[in-house]
Amino acid sequence: MPRINSATELEELRKGILSKRDPNKPCIAICAGTGCLALGNDRVISAFEEEVKKQTLEAKVDIRATGCHGFCEKGPNIIIYPEEICYIEVTPEDVPEIVSQTVLGKEVIDRLIYTDPNTGEKAAHQSEIPFYKNQMRHLIGNNSKIDPKSIDEYLALGGYSALSKSLFEMSPEQVLEEIKKANLRGRGGGGFPAGLKWETARNAPGEEKYVIVNGHEGEPGAFMDRALFTGNPHSVLEGLIIGAYAIGSHQGFIYTRHDSPQLRNNIAVALTQAEEYGLLGENILGSGFNFNVEVHLDIGIFVSGESSALMRSIEGKNPEPRPKYIRTSVSGIWEKPSNLNNVETWANVPQIINRGSEWYTSIGTERSKGTKLISLSGNIVNTGVVEVPFGTTLREIVYDIGGGIPNGKKLKAVHFGGPMGGSIPESLLDTPLDFDELAKLGAPIGAGGMFVLDEDTNMVDVTRFFLNFLTNESCGKCVPCREGIRQMLKIVTNISEGKGREGDIELLEEISEVAGAASLCALGKTASDPLLSTLRYFRDEYEANIKEKKCRA
Template identity: 80%
Template sequence: MARINSAAELEELRKDIVSKRDAAKPCVAICAGIACLGPGNDRVISAFEEEIRKQSLEARVEIRATGCHGFCEKGPIAIIYPGEICYLQVTPEDVPEIVSQTIVGKKVIDRLVYTDPDTGEKAARQSEIPFYRNQMRLLTGNSTRINPKSIEDYLAIGGYAALAKALFEMKPDQVIEEIKKANLRGRGGGGFPAGSKWQTARNAPGEEKYVIVNAHEGEPGAFMDRALFTGNPHLVLEGLIIGAYAIGSHRGFIYTRHDTPQLRENIAIALAQAEEYGLLGENILGSGFNFNVEVHLDVGIFVSGESSALMRSIEGKAPEPRPKYIRTSVSGIWDRPSNLNNVETWANVPQIISKGSGWYGSIGTDRSKGTKLISLSGNICNTGVVEVPMGTPLREIIYGFGGGIPNGKKLKAVHFGGPMGGSIPESLIDSPLDFDVLAELGTSLGAGDMLVMDEDTCMVEMARYFLDFLSGESCGKCVPCREGIRQMLKILTNITKGKGKEGDIQLLEEIAGVAGEAALCSLGRSIAKPLYSVLKYFRDEFEAHIKEKRCPALSCQELAASGGAKEK
């Protein structure tokens, strides 16, 4: 493949790729995502390859191993185009029938399509399934249409056109202005306006500047960035290159986890392909702009995702947050201006540049724009990744997309933001998905991980769980965080074992207050957030544990044994 040297050549190449493709040609898009690897999507893919060879259909049928389709609960999923027939929980044994009946015979196999658990109604096409029907899949919609290992698939759907537009039709300041007007807010948890951050990094003195993708998704229950980045790596990369151009950076980093082999492979392939096509490296698209990207792996600790710890890790040091009082966008990696954004934030950039801030601003709420990826897990019928417009009521996410609570149980609470977030009770689920609304309720949108809990969940145990997680995942450098976690965890463990004492709640609040004020980094200052939210909404559960030695959810075993289970 020869390098692409101009915007016109890019468009020509796209047309050329599309013209060589036959939209009517049957294609099986199988989710090759990591969540479906357990149920055996690799065997399903092999079965399709074998069956198609057996029936000598190689020239007539395309097999596409794609990224995550989102509906993890029902994986492995195979979608047969052009009819968009969506088969769920496909096994290798189903494959011969799918090939002869659906691909060759154009008939739908009833037993493999979605059946509504309440009405028994069938839905054969992906877009008819309630899980997908009302989503707004701006970032993830193409995941079924592209092979993440193929840059041509991405180019065919208009990939890198936004980059060409930014490089040839816009000045860096105009790009920043567009991102500011779109009010794109950071998807990693903070919700900080990306445009302002970019501006700070652009204005910061110094020739050498860096842009970084934070792909260190470490919160328990967060798996949307992995799904997005693994399924469509070029989308994130395109956003990053546009950001680099806007900020004036020529060196970028992708910081991700060492334990995501599939993601790492897809990133490596995407980088190599982008370079080969002249979309990365020297003189990108013939514009004169140079930009290179390196991948850095973490050492497997949650605090690595904290911005300054992440940057120290890239420098080759231990991933401890940096104690300096200066923003990383002014002085980050090697004390140079470093702009860090999360995977999903970067992925939003190309569409804002292509379709404009006006279009983007029309989606979402007053102060939270665009769509948000949510990874749904816990006590929910449909575990998976959904993409919905900001402002969607939480009730709709839980009952509409999520399909409600399994086993006839009642919803008790929803937790956002992992160990740095908070839980809200069932009574508040008519609230909209919105950065500021959730913050006011004492939680945080976080990275979009939504943990649904039913009536059997003990909220004291929930708070204890997150501190237990942090006890091994903070860096342990500063006293309020390290010792605060140690003591709060001890107190909470005692409470769940029926050894709670009068005054424990006050002591917890006192330690939490000091950690919140005096800890070194944002992680340390947030360690008590899950606990605070539980004390705010479920204080009576704490008191039942301490005073009555009773676990209202009948979950704490040692309390159940001592008579706490008598109501059951």
């Protein structure tokens, strides 16, 4: 690969890549995301490769193993370009027919397209399938258009033009200003304005500064970050390099999971390719800006996704949170200013630079801008990775995109934010997706895991599930968290088994007040959030279990 030494050379390279591409050449984009692979899509990929070889079509048809398309429920998914025909639940046996009928014959195979279970209407294209058409897929939408292992395909979509623009047309201050104006808020859970965090790290004393991608995503029911990072690693990397430029950092870290080999591999390939092109390393694009990235893997502990624990882990220590009375953006890894953002936050950066903060702030609500990735799961017809603009109501997500509740059941609640989140009852389903609105209701968005719970769900059991998760995943260092969760789990277990006593609810509230106020890190401080939100909206279930000595739901 040639090294690119200027913005002009980058554009020339891009032109070269595009000129070699025929937009009318058929391409079979096969989802190789985790869900589809588990459903056997590796066999579908092999079948396509064999079939294309058999019919000697190698020069006429492209096969692309891509990241997650999003519609996990109906996997294995494939999309045939240029017509953008979506086939769902594809098996290796369907492959010869798809190649001859659709790829060559340009005919749609009826049995492989989506049928709306309610209306019976068929939909052949992404733009017609309700799951896709009601979304705004600015971040995840490119997954099906690129091979994550090919930097050229990312460049073909305009990749790294935002980096080039930042380095050559903008000062670091201007980049920072643009991110601040865009009001980009952290997607990892806190919703803290990324621009302000960047500014703190930038202004913090010290030459050596770090930028970090938090790609840990340990929350049960959250799988959107790995879908994005595995499927489009360069979008995250480009955001990171731009952030480093704005902050004045020359060393970045990617902290991610040891147990996702595909993700690790795609990140490693992306870093190597970016380095070979001179988009990473010394003198990036000939601008004089130097920036290197190291990958660190977790050891399978939930709390290592907490920012201070993550930074200790990078230092090579136990991933135990430390008190953050001095912000990590001032004193983080090795006590140097360390700016940590989540995968999705970084991926938002290139589009803000390319299209401007004005465009970005036109999407979303007054205080929550842009789109949000959601991992939709639970009692829902369409499980999958969803991207919607902030302001979309929860009802739209559940019914228009999610297709409603399976088996004719009624919706009971929507749970956000996993073990440190909260549940919202059906009556509040018209609430818009918004950091502050949801936090007010006791169900902060968190990272974006959204569990849909039907009428058969016992909310006491939901709380018990999360508390049980946390007794294993707390680091165990501080008393209010370790001991508080231990006792809360005992009491909730008793209540759910019909052994609850009068006064249990009050005791739970007392423990949760202490854990919330006195714990060392956010895990302990918010461990009782599922409990508090279910007590807020479903207190009668706890009371009934205690009074009637049984479970009512």
